[in-house]
Amino acid sequence: MRITNNATGHVFYARTQDHTSMGVAQNIPVTTHFDVPACMETGPSRLQVVANGIPSLPVNVTIN
Numbered sequence: 603m604r605i606t607n608n609a610t611g612h613v614f615y616a617r618t619q620d621h622t623s624m625g626v627a628q629n630i631p632v633t634t635h636f637d638v639p640a641c642m643e644t645g646p647s648r649l650q651v652v653a654n655g656i657p658s659l660p661v662n663v664t665i666n
Contacts, residue, residue, distance in 0.1 A: 603636045604657060605665065608646040614639050638665065 603616040616636040623632045648660035 604650045604652050605638070605642065605663070606648045606650075606660075607643045607665075608648065610643060612643060614642050 603618060605614045605616060606612070607614075616638055618634045618636045621632065621634045623630070625632075642665055644665045647663050647665050649663045650660050651658040
């Protein structure tokens with residue numbers, strides 16, 4: 603996961619684990635867990651999944 607803070611533009615990476623599937627192009631929902639880094643800046647941010655260097659579209663999140 604790549605998390606970009608909207609205010610500072612700083613980029614943080616979160617490690618993922620516990621994926622429900624590792625399949626490719628499946629037509630079922632897939633979930634995963636990730637740990638927000640302790641040094642992560644709080645506030646509005648953009649979250650993206652990155653696989654093989656290809657990012658997903660960003661999702662707006664708020665880090666508390």
